[in-house]
Structures are given as C-alpha cells and as structure tokens.
Amino acid sequence: MEKAFALVKVEEDQKTDFASYFLKGEANYWWETMRALEGEDVVTWDRFMELFLEKYFPHYIKNQMKIKFLELKQGNMPVSEYEAKFTELARFVLEQVDTEEKRAKRFQQGLQPWIRSRLVIFELTTYTAVVQKAMIIEGESVMS
Known part of the structure; x- marks a missing residue:
C-alpha cells in the first residue's frame, strides 16, 4: 500500500480511507468493527497499520x-x-x-x-x- 500511496501521492490523512476501501469479506467486517471500537472520526494510518498487523500478522508469527x-x-x-x-x-x-x-x-x-x-x-x-x-x-x- 505504501508504494501505491507514493505513486498516486495520497495524503497522510487519506491513507486509512484508501486502504480500507480495498478490504474485502472478513477483513472488511473486521475493519467496520474496529472503526466503531476506535470511536474516532478519523483513524490515523499508523493506528490502522497497528490494528491491521495485530490482527493479521500477530507477534508469534513475527517470532x-x-x-x-x-x-x-x-x-x-x-x-x-x-x-x-x-x-x-x-x-x-x-x-x-x-x-x-x-x-x-x-x-x-x-x-x-x-x-x-x-x-x-x-x-x-x-x-x-x-x-x-x-x-x-x-x-x-x-x-x-
């Protein structure tokens, strides 16, 4: 995603919206739930990445x-x-x-x-x- 963002010059405050647009199926349901739980109007890109990696790339896999x-x-x-x-x-x-x-x-x-x-x-x-x-x-x- 970062490569795509650089290519089309996506602003920092738009990255989460762009990335979440491409989520499908279970990942999209997960994001809808997380967004509601975050309780903010805008979830920053850093926070989105933190949540996403926590869910789909847990610590034990990194290890x-x-x-x-x-x-x-x-x-x-x-x-x-x-x-x-x-x-x-x-x-x-x-x-x-x-x-x-x-x-x-x-x-x-x-x-x-x-x-x-x-x-x-x-x-x-x-x-x-x-x-x-x-x-x-x-x-x-x-x-x-």
Whole structure:
C-alpha cells in the first residue's frame, strides 16, 4: 500500500480511507468493527497499520519468521534461491541486517562452507559483492 500511496501521492490523512476501501469479506467486517471500537472520526494510518498487523500478522508469527531467518542456511539451494529467501526473511530482523556490512556478513555465514571458505579471502563488506562473488564461485564449480 505504501508504494501505491507514493505513486498516486495520497495524503497522510487519506491513507486509512484508501486502504480500507480495498478490504474485502472478513477483513472488511473486521475493519467496520474496529472503526466503531476506535470511536474516532478519523483513524490515523499508523493506528490502522497497528490494528491491521495485530490482527493479521500477530507477534508469534513475527517470532517464527525471525527464527526462520536466524536458522536460514543455504543447504541444497542455489545461491540465487538462498538470496531470495534471505531477503524475504531479513525484513523481520532489521537489527541483524541494518548495515551493509552486517547484511553481508550474515548472508556469508549461511552459505555452504565450501563457498564461504572461498569468499572469506576477498574480505567483502557489501551485500551485493558477497552475493555476486558467491554466485560466481557456485557457477564456476558447476562448470568444472
């Protein structure tokens, strides 16, 4: 929704109305109830998001996603697939990946040991560089 808001330049005080317009079925019923319970003329976007995430993305699910990220290893996945999964789960543990260097190091730690051992000599500090070099190393081993 935030991307759509930026694209069409929705004002802050209109965001809740725009987003709630797209709710269907059970989500729409939930919102009608929540809006009545809030007892305000205007429910701010921040409050809407807080209520929405509380309902549809509870704390225990966030914790599960954090655990998945912390346990994430490349395993049998190609580097590209591992990178996609890493990116998907990283948003749940921003404190673990809030700098380029942390992100790069964390990604490198989850790589297969044979790839990681070849990467370490480069002393890479950016995420993009680590991913690219890992893909090159993986690709070269396939061609050998």
